[in-house]
Amino acid sequence: MTGVPADLDAALAELAGRRPLLVASDYDGVLSRLVGDPSAATPEPGAEAALERLAAATGVTVALVSGRGVRDLQETSGFRGTYRWVGSHGAELDGPLTGELADRRDALVRLLQPVVAQVPGARLEIKPASVAVHVREVADRPAAAALLAQADALADPSLTKKPGKEVLELAVTAADKGAALQRLRAEVGAAAAIYLGDDVTDEDAFRALPPGDVAVKVGEGETVAPYRVADVPGAVALLDRLADLLA
Numbered sequence: 314m315t316g317v318p319a320d321l322d323a324a325l326a327e328l329a330g331r332r333p334l335l336v337a338s339d340y341d342g343v344l345s346r347l348v349g350d351p352s353a354a355t356p357e358p359g360a361e362a363a364l365e366r367l368a369a370a371t372g373v374t375v376a377l378v379s380g381r382g383v384r385d386l387q388e389t390s391g392f393r394g395t396y397r398w399v400g401s402h403g404a405e406l407d408g409p410l411t412g413e414l415a416d417r418r419d420a421l422v423r424l425l426q427p428v429v430a431q432v433p434g435a436r437l438e439i440k441p442a443s444v445a446v447h448v449r450e451v452a453d454r455p456a457a458a459a460l461l462a463q464a465d466a467l468a469d470p471s472l473t474k475k476p477g478k479e480v481l482e483l484a485v486t487a488a489d490k491g492a493a494l495q496r497l498r499a500e501v502g503a504a505a506a507i508y509l510g511d512d513v514t515d516e517d518a519f520r521a522l523p524p525g526d527v528a529v530k531v532g533e534g535e536t537v538a539p540y541r542v543a544d545v546p547g548a549v550a551l552l553d554r555l556a557d558l559l560a
Contacts, residue, residue, distance in 0.1 A: 316547065316550035316551075316554070317542070317547075317550060317551050317554045318540070318541075318542070320540065321527075321529065321540045321541075321542070321551065322554065324527050324540060325507075325527070325551070325554060325555050325558055326558055328505050328507055328527055328555070328558075329555065329558035329559050331504045331505035332371070332372035332373075332504055333372045333373070333374065333501050333502055333503050333504055334370075334372060334373045334374070334503060334504065334505050334506070334507075334559075335373075335374050335376065335497060335498055335501055335503040335505070335506035335507070336367050336373060336374070336375045336376070336506070336507055336552075336555070337375075337376040337377075337378050337399075337494060337497065337506060337507070337508045337509075337518070338376075338377060338378065338508065338509040338510070338548070338552075339378055339379060339490075339509060339510040339511060339512070339515055339531075340354070340377055340378075340379045340381065340386060340389075340390060341354055341379065341380075341381070341511075341512075342478070342510075342511035342512055342531060342532065342545070343509050343510060343511050343531045343545065343548050344356055344357055344360040344364075344377075344390070344545070344548065344549070345357055345360070345389075345390070345545065346545050347449070347478065348449075349447070349449045349450035350436075350450075351381070351385075351389070351438055351447070352389060354389055355389075355391075356390055356391065356392070357545045357546065357548075357549050358549075359549045359553065360548075360549050360552070361390075361391075361392055361394075363549055363552035363553045363556055364392065364394055364396070364552065365394050366553075366556035366559075366560075367552060367555065367556050367559065368394050368395055368396060370556070370559040370560070373559060374397060374497075374501045374503070375394065375395075375396045375397070376396060376397035376398070376399060376497055377390070377392065377396055377397070377398055377399065378399040378403070378490050378493060378494065378508070378510075378518065379399065379400055379402075380400075380401065380402050380440070380443075380445070380475070380477075380482060380514060381400055381401075381440065382400045382401055382405060382440050382441040382442075383398045383399075383400035383401075383405045383441075384400075385400070385440070386398060386400055397497060399490070399493045399494075399497065400441070401440055401441050401442040401443060401484070401486070401488065402442075402443075402475060402482075402484060402488055402489055402490055402493070402514055403488040403489055403490050403491075403492055403493030403494075403496075404441070404442040404484070404486045404488035405441060405442070406493065406496070406497075414442055414485045414486065417485040418439070418440075418441075418442065418443065418444065418485050421444050421468075421469075421472070421483060421485070422437070422439055422444055424467060425437055425444060425446065425464060425467065425483075428460070428463060428464065428467070429446055429460065429464075432448070432451055432453075432456050432457070432460045433451065433452070433453070434448070434450040434451035434452055434453075434457075435447065435448050435450075435451050435457070435460055436450070440482075442484055442485055442486050442488070443473075443475070443482050443483055443484035443485060443486075444482070444483055445480050445481065445482040445483075446460065446461060446464045446480065446481045446482075446483075447479065447480050448460055448461060448479050448480070449478075449479040449480070457479070461476075461481045464481050464483070465481060468483050472484060472485060473485075473486065473487050473488075473489075475513070475514050476513055477512045477513050477514060478511075478512055478513075482514075489514070489517040489518075490510070490514055490515060490517045490518040490521075491517035491518050491519075491520055491521030492517075492521070493518075494506070494508060494518045494521050494522070495521050505525060505526055505527075506522060506526045506527075507526065507527040507528075507529065507555070508522060508526075508527075508528055508529070509529045509531055509548055509551070509552075510528075510529075510530065510531065510538075511530065511531040511532045511534075515530075516536065516537055516538075519536065519537050519538045520537055527540060528540065529541065529542060529548075529551065530542075531543075531544065531545065531547065531548045532544060
């Protein structure tokens with residue numbers, strides 16, 4: 314038993330025979346359990362070891378793809394392996410953005426901070442190319458829904474809206490994880506790729522994968538991904554299984 318569904322295990326076995334191989338994954342909800350405070354999202358036990366094993370395999374590139382900024386992703390995860398880093402939903406590749414979009418982001422912060430402050434438990438996360446309104450810790454659920462609706466209504470039409478699980482992110486760029494994945498795939502000359510994601514923004518990445526690649530949804534919810542694992546431990550088990558096959 315591998316802890317991986319049989320159809321997915323067969324796909325992994327086929328994938329392991331192809332090089333160069335790109336192994337890409339979201340962080341929150343895939344390699345770390347979702348928590349109310351984003352800074353407290355520590356890696357799931359075994360996740361770092363699995364990534365290190367994958368990165369050590371010949372012809373394999375490991376990428377971490379996140380809505381977080383690259384620096385935040387590196388600091389929160391604590392990962393120090395030889396990985397490619399994609400942050401801000403693809404707006405950052407291997408490093409932080411330049412400051413050219415900071416004025417628009419800061420204006421958005423000034424607009425939303427007083428609105429978010431009125432709802433106990435809500436928080437405003439400031440990222441390099443976006444801000445995110447989090448309501449996971451709001452006890453008053455109608456108030457949480459109303460806050461997300463208000464933030465959506467206040468958003469300038471030129472902003473890119475990225476709704477997620479108990480969060481609405483408003484980005485000052487139109488970058489998405491799908492375009493970033495395609496760029497990474499081309500840069501490494503990948504013959505195949507696998508991507509693991511759990512949220513709405515990961516659907517862009519799933520759609521960007523060509524036939525023969527492997528898209529894996531982590532957790533519940535509608536998805537275009539043909540494969541699914543139940544939870545974060547399932548995602549780690551998948552990565553361990555792929556590392557075994559590559560070895």
